[in-house]
Amino acid sequence: MSGGTDSKHYRHLTNATLRFCPYSQSAAQGDAHRVHGTNERLSVDDFGRALCTYRVGLRLAGAARPGGAGGKGSHAPAGRLPVQLRVEVE
DSSP: OOSOOGGGGGTTTOSOOOOOOOOOOOTTTTOGGGTTSTTOOOOHHHHHHHHHHHHHHHHHHHHTSTTSTTSTTOSSOTTOOOOOOOOOOO
């Protein structure tokens, strides 16, 4: 999903804000009315995929830091990222 995010409110604290929303809303599936409308929401499937995307991104960002995945103090084997992609949707 393109558009603004709340990250603009945190620019004064850090330049390392994540400025995107990993949601997929299809006009063809009738999702367009959900954005900024009454009872704004997203589907359970999209929420699960967004959580998975954020989780992977945060783990990869942590792996890039000293002591991150595979580094000193990490529980992951060297050269391997501890990323688990699992979303359960009922």
